[in-house]
Amino acid sequence: MDKKIYGLMAEFDTPTELVDAARQVRDAGYKKTDAFSPFPLHEIDEALGIRRSILPFLVFGGGVVGLLAGLGLQWFVHVWDYPLIVGGRPHFSLPAFIPPAYELTILFAAFVAVFGMLFLNGLPQPYHPVFNVERFALATREKFFLLIEAKDEIYDYEETRKFMESLNPQEVFDVEE
Amino acid sequence: MVAGFDERNPELKRAMEDIKEIQRKIYPPMVEGEHTFATVTDKISDVTLKRKTPFHWFIGFGIAFIIAQVLLFTIMYLVTTGIGIWGNNQPVGWAFDIINFVWWIGIGHAGTLISAILLLLNQKWRTSINRFAEAMTLFAVACAGMFPLLHTGRPWLAYWMLPYPNTMGMWQNYRSPLMWDVFAVSTYATVSALFWYVGLIPDLATLRDRAKNPYFRFIYAALSWGWRGSARHWHRYEIAYLLLAGISTPLVLSVHSIVSFDFSVSQVPGWHATIFPPYFVAGAIFAGFAMVLILCIPLRHWYRMKDFITHTHLVYMGKVMLATGLIVCYGYAMELFFGWYSAAQYEVFMIKNRIWEGPYWWSYWLLILCNGMSIQLLWFKRFRESEFWLFLISIVVSIGMWLERFVIIVTSLHRDFLPSSWAMYSPTMFDWSMFLGTLGFFFTLIYLFVRFLPIISIFEVRTLLPDANVHGHHQDFEEMVNEVEIEHIDKDKGKVS
Known part of the structure; x- marks a missing residue:
């Protein structure tokens, strides 16, 4: 052969x-x-x-990183870099910071789910x-x-x-x- | 089935047929007609690959495309002139731009509901409508995004809404619901696109393997990333798909909640109400299902997809529309109750002004007619099961949901706390042309999607076929009935002998 x-x-x-x-x-x-x-x-x-597959753990990790990134960003902006009182709220106004942190949790987890799946599958592989x-x-x-x-x-x-x-x-x- | 059994016991045979009939009623088949994996694949992929583009496609696409040019012209005029060409001005600073934004984004919600929430709830009927419902979501979000972007007045500076280090030392205010909106809508658009694309990968591989034209073959091959249907790949794929559904569910609920925060976090009478998030989410799904019906009723006729988008699908969608519509009606009732119960003079005035004393009273009653009354027809089988009525009610509901946002925004703003600042609002020609233009843009994208991508998820429809079950592991219903029958025969034999 x-x-x-x-x-x-x-x-x-x-x-x-x-x-x-x-x-x-x-x-x-x-x-x-x-x-x-x-x-x-x-x-x-x-x-x-x-x-x-270990994918679910990666996605969970992605979500945690997203949450921390969201809270960290808002903390950096409103507490560290440019503290400014808006609407009489404390610098770190957690209730108001939840929506962006929540959305970033989902965004990061979704990216890890999709690209993690493709990566673990070895795709793209023409x-x-x-x-x-x-x-x-x-x-x-x-x-x-x-x-x-x-x-x-x-x-x-x-x-x-x-x-x-x-x-x-x-x-x-x-x-x- | 035991050979010769039927002739021996006709009563049991009839009983079994009855059981099957009941089973059919409880779990109606989601694919009608005689189909195999191959026929399902061919029927759906031939729309893209083989069948001649139908004449009505060119007509429909042409009209939609011309209307999309109206959008292009309006945007050009708007950007070069300024948002003064729109009718909104103090005190109605938010008008068509936000009405249309909320309307479009609401329509998108049904797509995510179908693809994510119904997947988690194991609703098999989502399978044949999820693909174009998700496409509808994407295109609706694209239309929605244009309005706030252009309403900023300087869309070329839109990137100022994103957090990036800059020499101006400028940061966003994350305590503002408008900033939450930026995060919610951009996440929603991204995750919807990812979800849609992941669902497309196996079907793009099918198109790659079936396309004759080398150029299309190359494009589909590139887009499918070399998918080959390996068991290991499917394993991770299914996990990823389920997880995406799991995270899209809280996402879709959060997006319209956050959109409603734009209103309810403010102090304006008629906006400042705790009912807003659930009421907005229900309204979004209500409007979205109406749009799914508007799209899928012609689609199943034009592309002969009645085997996959069955009568049952339409009836189910009608029922979802009725249920969410009733939640929306509850929201209307609660708005009135809150106004009265608050005992605040501004709230009470707003309710009176909205319903009968104000100049926009007609819009409120038109809204009740469209959203409250029209859906009551869906209680009756005759209307629920008629395509014509479902289509008509869906159009009425779409108009109604647009009016809902008009009522909430314009009637609340035009007479607020200070009578000296009261004024009337009326849209200009460019408000209308912008709205009409997004409709054209939306349908242009829908037409392109129908032409170039599989409109129904092929691989998921394959799993609906009875052949897709692996036998010997979990029993299907028929096998169970057969076993019961055999037991009966044994008993009968015992009696006789």
Whole structure:
């Protein structure tokens, strides 16, 4: 073979078949696996052994930073840099400072949620070997795909291919690097 | 299903059909017709990719675009001349600019309600209307933002509202509700845009994979950031989406609350009331649902989307409109009560002046007619289930909600504490052209959106199909019924033998 193989990919028609196959792949001991579906499948997380993301903690952190930034900004402006009495209120008038701090909490948390998700997912990633499989274009339409990477410890081209074919897929593809 | 079972026990068969009928009534299907993942994908993405742009699109877009030029002209004249071309002057210093600002931003709220709050409440019917409702939010906020910006008189200095270190040593006053507004509206616009865009990423990937034209393919590929539907990506995606919904919910409630603070924090009779935040939020959702109905009723006809935006969707939206409309009516009643109960002569005068003694009495009664009376029709199935009536009531409600802001702002300001400063307010031609222009701008953006992006969230509609369930894990209703049936057969057999 001239071309380097990134992994093997099996195509399925229904989510049930994909989840069943993913479970067998996990039980067979494969670690470097991935599944592709046209919509989120909750069952696949358990079937592939995907651990819960740390994203919620990052978002919480973003929110806390936003809150502190909001309060800090207003403290800096009204207490430190240019103390001025407006409407007879104290320099640090917390009730009046809540709305901007609240909005900044949400703004920072939202930025972390979106860009944190993209960052953890490694996006943007214009090129990926899976796109080399022609049928993979259907992963965003109706088909379900299961991938075992060549990097996996127990990967062996012939063995793994035979194993994947035993999972009842529509077809098994070589994914070229 | 056990083979040959139906013939053996017709009573049970009928009972099962009854159960299914009841189930259909309680949980009506959100996708009608026979659909698979592929047909859903094709039907929605073909509007963007394959189907010839319909003739009515050019007509509609053309008209909206011409009206948008009116906005451009008005802004040009306004910026070169000054805000004196508008009718607002002392004592009515806030008029069309704030009326239209509040009206537009209120309309946006329904989009966030549909996308965030209904997601948290697990309302499946949000799925097929959230995409264009969110687009509506964005475009409405864009229209809203123009008014306060231009009302500053020197929009080129608008960045003075943002906190940045400058050589003038100038800072904003964070104790002012107007400053809160800057933060609320800009956060709202940003988060709505993020939410909308995140929802679009998987669908943009679908368009990328289906587009034939290499240029469009490239654009959609760039916009989808290389999305490939990996299980790990979906996992984080869903967490991010749910968290965004979670933080958008308090956001949307806070935005209109803060908008209402612009009024209620002041001392002006008719503005200084604690009912304002909830009353404004309910009004915003009320107006927003009216606009969603105005947009989706023609859309489902023109683009044959009746399978996804079903009759049930319209009925549900009608019900939300009725519920929020009644909250708004409660707000009107409370305004009167507060005026009377305060026993303050200025408040009592304001109420009398607003309702029958003042020159703007007609606007109050028109408002009650539009917002209070018209929605009562929605109690009746006949009106609630008729597209024509829903459309008509939505337009009436949109006018009513505009009048509400007119009543609150103009009737409160034009006769305040000092009779010597009383005056009348009337809008000029440029007040009207500015408002009309934003309508044109809004519909121009809507038309462009309908043409270039999927109007319904494709990947979320796929999850509504029965095929999307993974079997063997959680039972669906039909499987449960089948099991009950099998148990019954066993019992029957036991009796017989």
